[in-house]
Amino acid sequence: MTDRFETHEHDVLIIGAGGAGLRAAIEAMAQGARVGVVCKSLLGKAHTVMAEGGIAAAMANVDTADDWRTHFRDTMRGGKFLNNWRMAQLHAQESPERVKELEHWGALFDRTQDGNILQRAFGGHTYKRLCHVGDRTGLEMIRTLQDRGVQMGFDVFMECTILRLLTVGGRIAGAFGYWRETGRFVVFKAKSVVMATGGIGKAWKVTSNSWEYTGDGEALAYEAGADLLDMEFVQFHPTGMIWPPGVAGILVTEAVRGEGGILTNKSGERFMQRYDSKRMELSTRDEVARAIYTEVKEGRGSEHGGAYLDISHKPADYVKKKLPSMYHQFKDLADVDITAGPMEVGPTCHYMMGGIRVDAETARSTLPGLYACGEAAAGLHGANRLGGNSLSDLLVFGRRAGLAAAEYAKGIAQPSVDTAQIEESERGMLAPFERAEGESPYAVHRDLQEAMQDLVGIFRVEEDLKKALVELQKLRARANRVKVEGSRMFNPGWHMARDLQHMLTVAQAVTISALARKESRGAHSRIDFPKNDDTWGKQNNLIRKERGEMVLRQESTRDLPDDLQQILAEEK
Amino acid sequence: MAEATLRIFRGDQGGGTMKDYRVPVAPGMVVLDALHHVQGHQAPDLGLRWNCKAGKCGSCSAEVNGRPRLTCKTRMDSLDLTQPVEVRPMKSFPVIKDLATDVSWNYQVNKKIPPFQPREGVEWKMQQHDVDRVQEFRKCIECFLCQNVCHVLRDHDKKAEFGGPRFFVRVAGLEMHPLDGADRIPLLKDALGIGYCNITKCCTEVCPEEIHITDNAIIPLKERVVDEYYDPVLKIVKKIFSAGR
Numbered sequence: 139m140t141d142r143f144e145t146h147e148h149d150v151l152i153i154g155a156g157g158a159g160l161r162a163a164i165e166a167m168a169q170g171a172r173v174g175v176v177c178k179s180l181l182g183k184a185h186t187v188m189a190e191g192g193i194a195a196a197m198a199n200v201d202t203a204d205d206w207r208t209h210f211r212d213t214m215r216g217g218k219f220l221n222n223w224r225m226a227q228l229h230a231q232e233s234p235e236r237v238k239e240l241e242h243w244g245a246l247f248d249r250t251q252d253g254n255i256l257q258r259a260f261g262g263h264t265y266k267r268l269c270h271v272g273d274r275t276g277l278e279m280i281r282t283l284q285d286r287g288v289q290m291g292f293d294v295f296m297e298c299t300i301l302r303l304l305t306v307g308g309r310i311a312g313a314f315g316y317w318r319e320t321g322r323f324v325v326f327k328a329k330s331v332v333m334a335t336g337g338i339g340k341a342w343k344v345t346s347n348s349w350e351y352t353g354d355g356e357a358l359a360y361e362a363g364a365d366l367l368d369m370e371f372v373q374f375h376p377t378g379m380i381w382p383p384g385v386a387g388i389l390v391t392e393a394v395r396g397e398g399g400i401l402t403n404k405s406g407e408r409f410m411q412r413y414d415s416k417r418m419e420l421s422t423r424d425e426v427a428r429a430i431y432t433e434v435k436e437g438r439g440s441e442h443g444g445a446y447l448d449i450s451h452k453p454a455d456y457v458k459k460k461l462p463s464m465y466h467q468f469k470d471l472a473d474v475d476i477t478a479g480p481m482e483v484g485p486t487c488h489y490m491m492g493g494i495r496v497d498a499e500t501a502r503s504t505l506p507g508l509y510a511c512g513e514a515a516a517g518l519h520g521a522n523r524l525g526g527n528s529l530s531d532l533l534v535f536g537r538r539a540g541l542a543a544a545e546y547a548k549g550i551a552q553p554s555v556d557t558a559q560i561e562e563s564e565r566g567m568l569a570p571f572e573r574a575e576g577e578s579p580y581a582v583h584r585d586l587q588e589a590m591q592d593l594v595g596i597f598r599v600e601e602d603l604k605k606a607l608v609e610l611q612k613l614r615a616r617a618n619r620v621k622v623e624g625s626r627m628f629n630p631g632w633h634m635a636r637d638l639q640h641m642l643t644v645a646q647a648v649t650i651s652a653l654a655r656k657e658s659r660g661a662h663s664r665i666d667f668p669k670n671d672d673t674w675g676k677q678n679n680l681i682r683k684e685r686g687e688m689v690l691r692q693e694s695t696r697d698l699p700d701d702l703q704q705i706l707a708e709e710k
Numbered sequence: 711m712a713e714a715t716l717r718i719f720r721g722d723q724g725g726g727t728m729k730d731y732r733v734p735v736a737p738g739m740v741v742l743d744a745l746h747h748v749q750g751h752q753a754p755d756l757g758l759r760w761n762c763k764a765g766k767c768g769s770c771s772a773e774v775n776g777r778p779r780l781t782c783k784t785r786m787d788s789l790d791l792t793q794p795v796e797v798r799p800m801k802s803f804p805v806i807k808d809l810a811t812d813v814s815w816n817y818q819v820n821k822k823i824p825p826f827q828p829r830e831g832v833e834w835k836m837q838q839h840d841v842d843r844v845q846e847f848r849k850c851i852e853c854f855l856c857q858n859v860c861h862v863l864r865d866h867d868k869k870a871e872f873g874g875p876r877f878f879v880r881v882a883g884l885e886m887h888p889l890d891g892a893d894r895i896p897l898l899k900d901a902l903g904i905g906y907c908n909i910t911k912c913c914t915e916v917c918p919e920e921i922h923i924t925d926n927a928i929i930p931l932k933e934r935v936v937d938e939y940y941d942p943v944l945k946i947v948k949k950i951f952s953a954g955r
């Protein structure tokens with residue numbers, strides 16, 4: 139029956155062509171695996187392309203005192219010690235090597251006087267640590283990886299969306315998806331799968347994320363039986379654009395603050411003084427986002443309800459050289475010249491710290507044959523991610539995932555796929571065409587975004603979270619009845635009908651995890667439990683599908699070994 | 711609230727028509743916002759591409775009132791809203807549906823280009839002034855607007871013989887990389903057909919990244935091709951130089 143469908147066979151199938159997926163593909167190919175890469179957009183357009191400020195690696199090119207220990211400590215502190223410490227250790231140790239590798243593959247970072255890779259300051263990093271190319275670091279990274287992968291000869295399936303993971307006997311057997319262009323279905327048989335699909339921000343109204351960020355990877359892994367971890371930790375970046383309305387949410391890179399940008403409220407007060415006088419603007423994102431939110435809430439916000447961010451005290455040429463895309467973004471979209479006056483900024487939903495639970499060394503999920511890396515995976519960042527630690531995460535754990543997935547594939551025969559799973563998925567996908575009436579998926583999406591923005595935002599409280607769960611249930615019922623117009627050819631409304639289901643799944647996971655965690659930690663702030671709680675500080679929230687239901691349980695974190703404990707205790 | 715009319719191409723390879731949609735206009739709104747409004751409220755099946763909404767990914771290219779633009783960076787208030795705003799797909803590529811075109815040819819061209827190859831035994835040190843000009847080329851977001859306007863592709867459809875400005879930019883980025891040792895000059899002359907370019911500069915004019923495609927990439931590359939193929943004396947001098955590098 140699978141003859142009905144176009145079918146491809148690989149050893150390792152990689153879902154996602156951002157930094158994580160591409161780095162995984164390169165490594166799996168280096169191991170001799172036959173590799174396929176699937177992505178929803180064209181190659182080179184994944185979120186990674188938008189990353190601006192830089193990639194964190196303790197190369198000590200600018201501040202020679204830097205080393206992996208300090209990077210490890212900063213990452214753990216930033217994550218409020220909920221991080222998987224082994225991941226934080228590997229990440230800090232391996233990032234410099236991964237960055238050099240990029241340079242050897244042709245990436246051109248900005249330079250120091252003595253010809254090395256230049257590094258800049260960023261929030262929560264003790265030393266100048268972010269390797270960068272002006273404010274378009276992600277573009278440099280994705281092009282380098284993409285060209286490397288193309289040259290090594292991977293099969294790329296662009297504008298192809300995966301709808302579900304295929305399993306046989308509780309192991310991965312491949313994936314099922316459709317071509318966005320034609321709407322035709324396609325079967326991928328694979329011995330192992332690497333999930334590198336990125337985040338979930340499109341479930342919120344004000345977000346820096348693109349249409350792709352609908353939580354597909356998290357939801358597909360969950361549906362197939364894998365565990366999700368710490369889903370309550372959603373990062374709101376303190377500085378998104380807020381005016382004019384059309385651009386609300388678009389990111390203003392932290393590099394503005396890294397280069398010396400100053401935050402003030404409507405009376406010109408440098409308010410970070412009151413929230414974190416030591417680190418000021420370069421405090422961690424959770425702190426700065428809460429600070430801006432509080433200023434606005436208490437009536438000290440800027441004209442359009444945010445804060446002022448000013449870099450105009452630096453020479454205009456310097457600003458244009460170091461922050462060229464910010465300069466253009468504000469000039470073109472907001473009529474603001476950032477070399478002459480302040481920008482207006484406010485929090486925007488940006489990054490998912492939670493996600494698929496993985497093993498630190500191998501990026502293996504709890505489902506045999508499924509690996510995960512990048513934003514789709516959880517653990518490294520704990521309760522709050524430091525800027526720049528994502529791009530390095532992609533490289534370090536992308537490589538590890540590709541390696542382990544290829545190793546795993548070596549040991550097994552090509553699994554057969556379960557036609558019942560495929561048919562079920564096909565029926566579900568086609569159903570919205572068959573309904574005689576129903577609302578547009580976009581209408582349901584708008585209401586989902588409103589609900590998450592209002593009820594599961596920066597500050598949370600039990601009453602709102604409970605209300606959100608009720609809302610989500612209603613929205614699910616509506617999503618199950620949407621109608622799709624037009625044909626199967628390149629039909630975004632149809633695609634949205636499916637993406638909506640993923641968003642609802644992750645939104646529910648975020649909400650029940652947030653409800654359970656009765657404390658405030660990192661990006662998760664409970665008005666009704668404003669303090670850290672030591673017991674919760676040693677517990678992860680796990681989500682799993684059991685008998686069709688979403689089940690939440692807690693698990694204790696593992697204790698740090700003495701040597702790492704020692705590093706954390708050192709004062710810097 | 712003010713309103714505007716968007717006149718959008720709706721159709722596919724089999725043909726199509728221009729359809730009008732009324733949209734509210736908010737301050738600072740861009741054409742992509744207007745298209746999203748149409749998609750969200752009137753035509754959920756409107757085919758179009760976007761990702762970043764901030765001029766960073768190069769997905770949202772189209773022709774707005776006949777001019778090739780990133781729709782996410784084209785402000786509605788920069789257009790004459792007393793007339794319908796016409797939005798069409800890029801003309802040089804086959805339409806898939808509505809505003810989405812088949813740009814796969816570009817990815818084929820890219821595959822022909824030999825990757826970065828560090829010279830034997832290089833020291834991994836580079837000065838900023840040596841990388842500045844290459845960084846200009848590496849700003850390319852692959853919007854393919856330059857490919858769309860180049861008459862060699864647009865009017866003469868020389869896709870089989872000509873790589874197009876985007877890929878001259880890419881080759882320039884590799885050739886001028888301070889540590890690269892590969893030779894892409896024969897490729898430029900033959901497979902990429904740089905000779906077809908007659909320096910009209912239309913590509914440079916539309917580049918949203920303001921890359922000086924003609925002056926900084928194409929002309930220097932053309933000079934290299936000339937040196938290599940048509941100037942034996944220069945060629946020998948160059949060999950001696952590169953041996954001593």
Ligand SMILES: Cc1cc2nc3c(=O)[nH]c(=O)nc-3n(C[C@H](O)[C@H](O)[C@H](O)COP(=O)(O)OP(=O)(O)OC[C@H]3O[C@@H](n4cnc5c(N)ncnc54)[C@H](O)[C@@H]3O)c2cc1C
Nearest residue numbers: 154155156158178185186191192300336512513526528529
């Ligand atoms: C504006 C912005 C600026 C940022 N700046 C920085 C920075 O300076 N430093 C930093 O460290 N981090 C930064 N980040 C965060 C960082 O860029 C992202 O977290 C990171 O790029 C995610 O990479 P990824 O490989 O996990 O996913 P992505 O790059 O998002 O790739 C996901 C891939 O999965 C594919 N996909 C998704 N679902 C499916 C499906 N169902 N079927 C098939 N394919 C699918 C997508 O098409 C895409 O190819 C920034 C983020 C944003 C939005």
Ligand code: SF4
Nearest residue numbers: 860907909910911913
């Ligand atoms: S300058 Fe050359 S490449 Fe550019 S548009 Fe004109 S002919 Fe085409």
Ligand code: SF4
Nearest residue numbers: 850851853854856917
């Ligand atoms: S060179 Fe400029 S116009 Fe051409 S694809 Fe790149 S960014 Fe677009």
Ligand code: FES
Nearest residue numbers: 762763768770782
């Ligand atoms: S949407 Fe990315 S450039 Fe327009």
